[in-house]
Amino acid sequence: MSTASLTHPHRALALRRDLLTWAFLVPAVAFFVGYQAYPIIRVVWLSFTDFQYLSNEPANFVGFDNYVSALSDPLMWASLWRATLFTLMFLPGCIVLPLILAILIDRVQNPVLATVYRVILLIPAVIPSTLVFVLWKWMYNFQSGPINHFLVNTMGWFSLQDAPQWLGGTALTLPAIAVMEVWWGLGYHTIYFLAGLAAIPKDLPEAARIDGANEWQMFWHVTLPGLMPIMMILVVLRFGTAMAVIDEYLIFGGFNRESPTYTWTIFMYDQAFKLGLWRQGFAAAIGMIGAVAMMIVMVILLRVFRTRG
Incomplete structure (x- = not known):
């Protein structure tokens, strides 16, 4: 054989x-x-057609006309800038606060107490989005919200006439939504950093202490470099979600084009489904412009973090 x-x-x-x-x-x-x-x-x-869902006419290829129209519209650039402002408000809070909380919880010696802290932090993350929006919309209410009640009746810093208008398209709307988003993801982001701290070898901080390093030096030269991969993931992911927020803007801001919540996502939704023309082809071009802009920034962020790592 x-x-x-x-x-x-x-x-x-x-x-x-x-x-x-x-x-x-x-x-x-x-x-x-x-x-x-x-x-x-x-x-x-x-995005390269004049497609309209409600039209009986077949879609025609229009080339880059939708992109030219979108890029020549000042509202496109204004809406991108508004999304960028919100991202700049949101990103530091979703990195710095969870990092501090993770370091504090990681130093708790009692395992039961550390578990309790983790469970408490995760409570906002498991609340459905609808309840979160209703809760914070009530808290930001101009007349009956607890925030303005504290500022007006308890502290006496404002009157009913000049109390802060948190929602309704004012300058405080974007910061108010950013605070809500930071609170909502606080526990989720803290768990990320706790996982990163657990991956750092325990002998590194001990060796740094033996060499005479203080707390700040250990954080800067031991803890922070060890958490850089976690921080890169959070920054890239949360940059993408912050730039593409839409539900919160629809609930707290609506379709007022002068509102700071009228970002490129609302501009896209407005063109596709709200206005009478239902210009889905033009809306698709808006979405592609926003997506490409986000990807360019994400690539830059990845290169920055890899270089530091």
Whole structure:
């Protein structure tokens, strides 16, 4: 019996195993293509057409006309700048506060007490978004909200006539939403940093103490470098979510074009579904411009963090 005849069954068995392994990937690939790749390709195609969902006329290819119209519209740049402002307000809070809390909780020696702290921090993260919006909209209420009640009746810093107008498209609306978002994700972001602290070898801080390093030096040269990968993930992810916020703006700001909450996401939604024309092709171009701008900044952030790492 030849060697080839002996190895042939083994090759067939290995081939069947390989095919079975790839078969397990078929559901994931099908989900990715149907739920991720196809919608993106569809939106890219729509951005080059005059597609209108309610129109009986077939969509016509218009090239870069939608992009030229969007980039020449001052509202496009104003809406991108408003989203950037909100991101600049939100990102420091979702990094600095969770980092401080994670370091404090990591130093709690009692395991039961440390677990209690973790559970308390995670409570906001498990509250449904609808309840969070209702809660904070009531807290920011101009007349009956507890924040203005404290400022007016308890502290006496304002009167009912000049009390802060947190919502309604004022200059305080974006900071108010940023505070809500920081509170909502505080526990979730703290857990990220706690996981990063657990991955830092315990002998590094001990060696730094033996060498005479103080708390600040240990944080700057030991803790912070060890948390840099976690910080990179949080900054990149939260940058993307902050730039693409839409639900909060719709609830707290509406469709007033002069409102600071009228960002590029609201501009896109307004063009696609709110205005009578329903210009889905133009709205798709707005969305692609915003997405490309976000990806460029994300690439820069990744390069910055990798260089520091």
